[in-house]
Amino acid sequence: MNVAIDAHGGPDTHRAVERAARESYGRLLAFLASRTRDVEAAEDALADAFTAALTAWPRTGVPEKPEAWLLTAARRRLIDAARRAGAEARVLPVLLDASGEAERTAAAASPFPDERLELLFLCAHPAIDEAVRAPLMLQTVLGLDASRIASAFLAKPSTMGQRLSRAKAKIRDAGMHFEVPAVAVLPERLGAVLQAIYAAYGSGWEDLDGADPRRRGLAAEAIEVGRVLHRLLPAEPEVSGLLALILYCEARRSARRDAAGTYVPLSEQDVTRWSRPMIIEAEGLLSEAARATGGPGRSEPEPGRFQLEAAIQSVHARRAVTGATDWEAIALLYEGLARAAPTVGVLVGRAAAVAEAHGPARGWALLEELPRDAVERYQPYWALAAYLLTRLGRLEDAARAYERAIGLCEDPSAREYLVGQRRALAVQQSGR
Amino acid sequence: MEYSLLFYQGPEDFAARTDPVKRQAFWGAFLPYMKALKAAGVVVAGAGLEPPGTATTLRLKDGKRLVQDGPCAETKEQLAGFFVIDVPNLDAALEWAARYPGRAVEVRPNLPRTQEE
Numbered sequence: 014m015n016v017a018i019d020a021h022g023g024p025d026t027h028r029a030v031e032r033a034a035r036e037s038y039g040r041l042l043a044f045l046a047s048r049t050r051d052v053e054a055a056e057d058a059l060a061d062a063f064t065a066a067l068t069a070w071p072r073t074g075v076p077e078k079p080e081a082w083l084l085t086a087a088r089r090r091l092i093d094a095a096r097r098a099g100a101e102a103r104v105l106p107v108l109l110d111a112s113g114e115a116e117r118t119a120a121a122a123s124p125f126p127d128e129r130l131e132l133l134f135l136c137a138h139p140a141i142d143e144a145v146r147a148p149l150m151l152q153t154v155l156g157l158d159a160s161r162i163a164s165a166f167l168a169k170p171s172t173m174g175q176r177l178s179r180a181k182a183k184i185r186d187a188g189m190h191f192e193v194p195a196v197a198v199l200p201e202r203l204g205a206v207l208q209a210i211y212a213a214y215g216s217g218w219e220d221l222d223g224a225d226p227r228r229r230g231l232a233a234e235a236i237e238v239g240r241v242l243h244r245l246l247p248a249e250p251e252v253s254g255l256l257a258l259i260l261y262c263e264a265r266r267s268a269r270r271d272a273a274g275t276y277v278p279l280s281e282q283d284v285t286r287w288s289r290p291m292i293i294e295a296e297g298l299l300s301e302a303a304r305a306t307g308g309p310g311r312s313e314p315e316p317g318r319f320q321l322e323a324a325i326q327s328v329h330a331r332r333a334v335t336g337a338t339d340w341e342a343i344a345l346l347y348e349g350l351a352r353a354a355p356t357v358g359v360l361v362g363r364a365a366a367v368a369e370a371h372g373p374a375r376g377w378a379l380l381e382e383l384p385r386d387a388v389e390r391y392q393p394y395w396a397l398a399a400y401l402l403t404r405l406g407r408l409e410d411a412a413r414a415y416e417r418a419i420g421l422c423e424d425p426s427a428r429e430y431l432v433g434q435r436r437a438l439a440v441q442q443s444g445r
Numbered sequence: 446m447e448y449s450l451l452f453y454q455g456p457e458d459f460a461a462r463t464d465p466v467k468r469q470a471f472w473g474a475f476l477p478y479m480k481a482l483k484a485a486g487v488v489v490a491g492a493g494l495e496p497p498g499t500a501t502t503l504r505l506k507d508g509k510r511l512v513q514d515g516p517c518a519e520t521k522e523q524l525a526g527f528f529v530i531d532v533p534n535l536d537a538a539l540e541w542a543a544r545y546p547g548r549a550v551e552v553r554p555n556l557p558r559t560q561e562e
Binding site for chain 1: 446448533534535536538539553554
């Protein structure tokens with residue numbers, strides 16, 4: 014029996030069908046590719062079937078055995094390919110064998126095997142170019158096409174296509190294999206997977222509030238990969254931490270711009286426009302992560318980077334309930350984060366939190382400690398410097414910092430905000 | 446699957462091979478690594494190479510063979526030796542590469558052997 018789906022279903026229904034199609038596509042691709050090592054051949058075999066599923070399932074509902082449905086739809090393509098087999102002669106028999114095996118497995122009573130975890134680790138393998146790891150995940154796990162990925166990563170479709178094929182050729186020709194890494198290297202390898210999912214979210218590393226339009230990423234798709242990973246590794250606190258962090262950020266998406274489309278900084282956002290269900294889900298994930306951390310025999314003795322970042326976002330989210338932001342708590346969490354991941358973004362964030370908690374002088378002192386060449390072209394540094402210098406009454410220095418921040422800001426809406434701040438400062442200066 | 450481990454060294458490493466003071470430390474690190482590889486039974490072939498100063502490069506230019514003194518590319522790090530090993534997959538090859546005590550090692554899959562061979 015098919016799962017009934019309203020033919021006139023709204024976008025939510027459509028999304029559910031798409032998710033189901035992707036879910037089984039990812040499983041099948043992992044299954045076939047891990048046996049042939051040939052991601053591209055498996056993609057070719059499944060491409061038509063996947064497209065057919067995206068068209069048919071919204072009308073008919075998700076079949077009870079989606080993998081079997083997809084394999085049936087893929088069979089013609091496979092047989093065609095086997096007939097044409099010339100250069101691909103090596104991989105096709107293996108692919109046909111694998112699909113036969115998959116068909117038997119899909120028809121059996123037990124659920125279809127899920128090897129997407131191995132696939133995720135492969136995509137983020139250190140032997141794969143870091144820049145292509147997130148695109149490769151989005152393509153192999155969710156079946157996104159190269160041109161869609163390209164536009165999210167601001168690359169030409171042809172360039173993105175080449176990068177992806179190169180990575181797939183390396184997987185095939187360099188004998189890379191599908192496996193979950195050994196315990197000794199697991200934290201490091203998992204870190205690379207998490208980093209790639211975060212990159213797919215597009216918020217980047219430093220730009221938590223998504224003000225940078227160059228890296229807009231594929232938010233919904235990255236959340237989906239995050240959820241897949243969380244289902245596969247529910248006990249890893251950093252996995253829960255990352256998913257929580259992304260959900261907190263995503264919960265604020267519509268509050269980041271006002272009705273006129275102007276950038277609204279976090280502290281001035283209208284909390285009623287935050288998504289409550291996402292925040293509630295994030296809170297649940299974060300407490301899950303906290304329970305898995307710190308105890309005896311736990312895999313993580315101390316909270317990791319993503320858990321700490323999510324905890325910081327959790328404090329911000331609490332403003333929706335308490336009406337105030339607990340900056341002392343945030344400053345404390347940043348101390349931990351600065352130890353776990355002392356990136357420029359984190360150090361600037363810590364200075365901002367300390368300034369709010371303990372006054373602009375303390376925050377400015379932290380900014381001054383940062384090496385000059387690391388912050389020279391880092392926009393958030395200059396925006397914060399301008400703000401703190403204004404509060405310290407050093408208006409001329411503040412004006413210079415604003416100019417610098419405006420010059421480095423690539424998002425027109427965020428830039429407009431800074432120009433407004435700069436104008437207010439000029440009024441203050443002339444009033445002296 | 447066969448992989449080549451290509452070992453690269455800088456001028457100071459090449460010099461250390463024969464330096465009366467440094468040579469012991471140099472070979473002291475490298476010989477046990479070589480022995481471990483051989484003991485694991487994964488080595489198909491291998492050789493250490495004389496320094497790049499001993500190299501002669503032949504190039505085809507305008508249909509003529511040009512013979513030149515020196516290595517193929519003038520880079521700071523030069524090929525110093527190689528092993529061909531037979532291991533199940535890239536991760537196993539990378540594992541062996543990670544144990545190499547020198548400066549840099551490139552891991553390349555060998556082309557599969559064909560019937561014509």
